Amino acid sequence: MNPAYILLAIPFFFLLMGAEWLYGRLKKQELYRLNDSVTNLVVGIGNQVFNLFFKGVLFAIYLWIYNHYSFFKIPPTWWSFLLALLAFDFFFYWAHRWGHEVNIFWGAHSVHHQSEDYNLSVALRQSWFHNLLAFPIFLPIPFMGFDPVIFGAAAVAHTLYQFWIHTVIIDKMPGWFEWLLNTPSHHRVHHSIDPKYIDKNHAGVFMIWDRLFGTFKAEEEGSEIHYGITTQLKSWNPAWANIHYYIEMIQKARQMVGIDKLKVIFARPGWLPDYMGGFQSVKEVDKEHYTKYNNDTTPYFKIYAVVQFFLLLWGAIQYMAHFKEISLFYKFVFFGLLLITMLITGAIFENRKWIIYAEYIRLALVVLALNTFYYFWHLSWFHLTAIVSSLLFVGSIVFFTYSYLSFKRENEQQLETQSLSA
Helix, strand or coil: CCCHHHHHHHHHHHHHHHHHHHHHHHCCCCCCCHHHHHHHHHHHHHHHHHHHHHHHHHHHHHHHHHHHHCCCCECCCHHHHHHHHHHHHHHHHHHHHHHHHCHHHHHHHHHHHCCCCCCHHHHCCCCCCHHHHHHHHHCHHHHCCECHHHHHHHHHHHHHHCCCCCCCCCCCCCHHHHHHECCHHHHHHHHECCHHHCCCCCCCCECHHHHHHCCCCCCCCCCCCCECCCCCCCCCCHHHHHHHHHHHHHHHHHCCCCCHHHHHHHCCCCCCCHHHCCCCCCCCCCCCCCCCCCCCCCHHHHHHHHHHHHHHHHHHHHHHHCHHHCCHHHHHHHHHHHHHHHHHHHHHHCCCCCHHHHHHHHHHHHHHHHHHHHHHHCHHHHHHHHHHHHHHHHHHHHHHHHHHHHHHHHHHHHHHHHHHHC
């Protein structure tokens, strides 16, 4: 499917996130943390980049079923759009519910829940692989004969609707609205790790499904909500965010015997066989000792990470906008560079020692890839690209080196202070 709607929506996403951040500042509320918010957005960029490879295939499957096996053809009209939206939301409910109740699906969907804050940037934190796993659940829709354009419009509307419900600054909507539609109040419940709220409110747009199938829970007045996943991720690494649960599943499966090794794939999160302790239920949050993961870095590294994030965002936008025009070789080259940039952005916030080597190599590869691409494919732009990329390369090298030396000096001072106090 065409990613153009996301490209058009990006300025509005940032405008609304900026307004939410400003509101928090005026109310003296910490709604955004830099490391968490940048990680949310980096994971979201990865989702869009991976989807460039997945969505074309998935949409082709939809089109093939629609053309050859649909029971009838529903004409593209305003009412068929509303029906398609209702149908999409019904199957989304089950895809979303199973995303919480089945290990293999939760491993992907948990990415969206990992942030321990709750703000609009969380809406953009989406799994890199969940579309592949969830797509079969939506296959009845092409059999029902919904026009592909109408299906695409319903999917876009459904996605965009869910952006605004990821906020704490909106309390409650009017009663009829709260009964019928998903709201920030309902979705705060969904993102909570408090036992009374776990696995509730799975609908995307219409709350009728949760009310009908017994998964609805209203937000309690004055109730403090804790967000995230029940076992803290404790990482800003976007790749680890997408695979960590599957690694943990494999580690647990190695300790199991017989059919249990397969059962864990489709079991409910928290399930273990009796000989490994049995089902691990969600525990109440220890409010006295609860702290959000907040491994942080030095001010200069923060600035550098933010600058590289915006360059990453710009690169991802250009990659998405021109994906069809790029040769297969450069599709994978630029994909690899975007992925490496995502990983290093997270590593900067985690103060990984290896970034001093990795970042120099990454910067050199970016300049090499850009200039060879423009030399062979867009020669008229080559000289301008060479000048701009060289200036950015030198500027990044200088500022990164200064940031690293500042970080190293600060670490040495901290060690010296600890040594003296001991």
